[in-house]
Amino acid sequence: MATRVDFIASGTVTSPQGFHAGATYAGIKQKADDVLDLGVLFSEAPCVAMALFTTNRIKAVPVVLCQQRLQRGRALALVVNSGCANAFTGEEGLADADEMADLAARNIGVSPENVLVASTGVTGQRLPMKLIRAGIGQIVLTKDGGHELARAIMTTDTMAKEAAVAVRAGDGEFIIGGVAKGSGMIHPELATLLCFLTTDAVVDIDFLKLALRKAVDVSFNMVSIDGDTSPNDMVLVMANGLAGNEVISPDSHQASAFQQGLDQVCIYLARSIASDGEGATKLIEVTVSGAVSVAEARLAARTVVSSPLVKAAVHGSDPNWGRIIAAVGRSGAEVVESKIDLYLGNICLVRAGKPLPFSKPSVVELLSQGEVLVSLQLNLGTATATAWGCDLSEEYVTINSQYTT
């Protein structure tokens, strides 16, 4: 069966049928041009829904609330704010999140238990409920509102992250869309981001769980910016079934087409997060091949892309490739010095463990591009994995040394 996955121009979380969104500036974040900080996503038909959450033992209040509400595997809407994480706020925080869902439910006209909540921002501060009460009524839901929602979840992000694909598989056709935020506190194991995915495909909940895990593993779980994680991380998917395709279960013939579409949206968003890392000037993509297992390939690729010394060297376009070797050596993956090949872009720097002479200006030029591709061939097995990250700049430090002051 022929499958086509095409990115939709200006695609976003409201590209699938029946999804509406909107946002406003409630005053939670500092005022600036075009800033939004409170948003709502709504589906006109009931959704099968599930989410993956932070692995941090300190869980933000919205995470706890969503874990409870998603036990039924259904949802209709989501309300989200930026500027305050509502994390480490105890029972008062839970009451605030509850009220936030109630306010949104009343405004849309649905029952509160169908409304999910997400927050991002500073940890340890109560939500400014007065501002949220005033703001929620200003939100107008539209078919184009995904773009607003994408902006309303930004914190130190410098650009909105959104995408959608149209998937055609045989007779069936459906759309998968999404928005994400994340710039600092980004690391594998779902840290740190908010991502809301939507689809009009008809899917079975068990399939949706499998598909989301797989997609997250090749995308958000392969991105690292600074190794930190937050209590607020959440990747949510809502499927309203309005495309009317035959229900997709793990064994159905459209399962792999759906997976391809979901993977592509998630990888696009994950790469966007990496290239918009706090202070980043370059995207770094590291592919490790020839590892003895996929787990080791993933570990090696993630370790190299997370190394502060590799990141700083890329920032300065410094061809200090020994740091890549040192990072893969400490990753825990099996490596044999005399078998390693190392490429920067298309330039081979090491073959079978031997450093090759290279033209320094050519390597510096490659390192000066907006995307830097590192490729390690371990020559021990057949497993491959790709990870994404960004360079480490002085600006990262400046941003993070003055975040609350």
Add this chain to the structure above:
Amino acid sequence: MATRVDFIASGTVTSPQGFHAGATYAGIKQKADDVLDLGVLFSEAPCVAMALFTTNRIKAVPVVLCQQRLQRGRALALVVNSGCANAFTGEEGLADADEMADLAARNIGVSPENVLVASTGVTGQRLPMKLIRAGIGQIVLTKDGGHELARAIMTTDTMAKEAAVAVRAGDGEFIIGGVAKGSGMIHPELATLLCFLTTDAVVDIDFLKLALRKAVDVSFNMVSIDGDTSPNDMVLVMANGLAGNEVISPDSHQASAFQQGLDQVCIYLARSIASDGEGATKLIEVTVSGAVSVAEARLAARTVVSSPLVKAAVHGSDPNWGRIIAAVGRSGAEVVESKIDLYLGNICLVRAGKPLPFSKPSVVELLSQGEVLVSLQLNLGTATATAWGCDLSEEYVTINSQYTT
């Protein structure tokens, strides 16, 4: 039995009886005022010796050579250079390290198999043997030469790291000294540093192995600067027995006195490394108490002190304490939100999971000191651990984006 451990003024690796050292500028590092890059340490009496090495799978050539030569548990001398790591240099690199040991052996008048080798600097480059051949003859060994050796192993270090203690236990008296280097690529599991320890105590090799592991666990393995590790890490201890005390074995009555002395030298050197981290302006000390096990206390303390976001906040004296909570939450240690107490210096910011109001100027002032003390009480058990690190500054990035260029 009364034990006294006293730091010796201007103590160093040659403070114990019978140790001599010296260094020269061979031209391996870039020329600067007072720069040294090649050094020798020598004991006039044969030593019991052992070392702990990098856990990186890529091992530098000097590490491989020392692992072979220390199988007998004996050594007389060490030759060390900075400016070139002699790592990822294959068989040619091994021949170079061998020759370096031969040159030193001939110069001191000992047989080459008693000479150990260490290197630190850029990975993937051959040693400039011509410079080493010319430089080695210029080294003059003196009783005061430990200070020169400490300078000869510096790379991005801004200060020499050296210490010695006199240990009195009952009738016995002996000295333990050491030098270390490390500024970037610093992380637990022995990464990344060179440390050479000496003692004139009479010790049994099995005891020495136990004692070094214990000392490293509470010192170098509790320091993190940037999470990276190098192929060159090594902590070596040489004991020449000239103090003439009764031989110390695991059960002897002087064992705990020796351990106290060794711990104190290692902790002093480890703290020096943390406060001299690349670009550091402040030392950060994190103590976690009330953990369910020592392993979890160690994990939690190390995770907090390694967090780029905590480090950046400390740099900017930004009282963003939620990041400390987020870091301990992701550490893997068991934590219960409603039980956590958090102190910055003597100011309690969180009690039983509840954020307390605090005077922002007072907290900012605490964060502006040269040493910032963070204390987390998990209130779950009785285990405690302390870790050391430093703030993350723009200067760290600047140093590491231009290291080889």
